[in-house]
Amino acid sequence: MKHLFALCLLALTFTARAQGVMQFTTDNHDFGNVPEGTMATYEFKFKNTGTQPVVIANVQASCGCTTPDWTKTPVLPGKMGVIKAMYSSAGRPGVFNKTVTVTSNASEPSKVLTIKGTVLTKEQIKPTLTPAQLAQSPKLVLDKAEFDFGKMEAGQQPTARFTVKNSGKTPLVLGALTAGCYCVGYKTPPAPIAPGQSAVVELLYSQRQLGQVSDAVTISSNDVSGDAKLTLKATIVRDLVGGSMVKESGTAVPFK
CATH class of the missing domain: 2.60.40.10 (Immunoglobulins)
Structure with a gap:
């Protein structure tokens, strides 16, 4: 009986470990100053460090001003995937802080990524940006x-x-x-x-x-x-x- 219990425990442990793992290089990004009208875009990259493929079911943005995109095919163990967040700054001057929620079959089934920054109007941009940026x-x-x-x-x-x-x-x-x-x-x-x-x-x-x-x-x-x-x-x-x-x-x- 003890042997049977040990085998069941081992099987459960193996099953728990046999999952994909999304290891992100970062889970937040600060754009800093963004000229109004720009589509501020950032790619969150992750590596599957698990033992099973990672399949992303959905990526939901916290508002309509943020458009997500992501790797649609299964990400095999050891391979890289991408979650892209695009923020439309047109008509939205001021500070923004938005999130995208990633739902997948990974060990962490729900992952929240954050983008933030400050949208500057043309009047604010001229004295703020460097000559190289201009x-x-x-x-x-x-x-x-x-x-x-x-x-x-x-x-x-x-x-x-x-x-x-x-x-x-x-x-x-x-x-x-x-x-x-x-x-x-x-x-x-x-x-x-x-x-x-x-x-x-x-x-x-x-x-x-x-x-x-x-x-x-x-x-x-x-x-x-x-x-x-x-x-x-x-x-x-x-x-x-x-x-x-x-x-x-x-x-x-x-x-x-």
């Missing part, structure tokens, strides 16, 4: 500063196309559009623009005020040198077809 900033360059739609009908939503080039050394992320008329928006959300690359950005214009209009638009981004400015112009009429008919009816027709 040199690494993306740089937004517009192909033109003005777009004239000409004559358009009230209620239409024409599209203005601008070419945006990133002449900086890190990816350019375009942010919110602001205009006093609240009548300008992106046709499609712009994707990050790689250093040295250009992209066409389409802006929808839904101005309804009749007559000649001119609206100043600001495009925010993670370019620390400042926001981009452009102007949209148009002559807005109530009815383009009606306007044409009135013009034609005023033309003198000679008698035969």
Whole structure:
């Protein structure tokens, strides 16, 4: 009986040890100062020091502003895996402290990882960052500063196309559009623009005020040198077809 008890205890001990173990190099990361508009990204790396594969079932962020990603395939004993945490700083100035919770079949089934930092506005960045850090900033360059739609009908939503080039050394992320008329928006959300690359950005214009209009638009981004400015112009009429008919009816027709 004693031998049977000892064998059962040994089997239980072996089973308990026959698990994957997630050994992280660190379970927290401080980004320090983050320019507003940046997607702050950090990879938490771990090694499976156990005897069985580690399978990550889920990674849950503490808020919608943090997007997790992770190694989807089983991590074999002795191999490395990654948990990636991405914090969107756009429109979120100030201190942040967020967590991602990793659920797996490892010996520690629930593991909490932490990211933190301080998001700085453009006004705060200029005196804070070093010249070397400023040199690494993306740089937004517009192909033109003005777009004239000409004559358009009230209620239409024409599209203005601008070419945006990133002449900086890190990816350019375009942010919110602001205009006093609240009548300008992106046709499609712009994707990050790689250093040295250009992209066409389409802006929808839904101005309804009749007559000649001119609206100043600001495009925010993670370019620390400042926001981009452009102007949209148009002559807005109530009815383009009606306007044409009135013009034609005023033309003198000679008698035969």
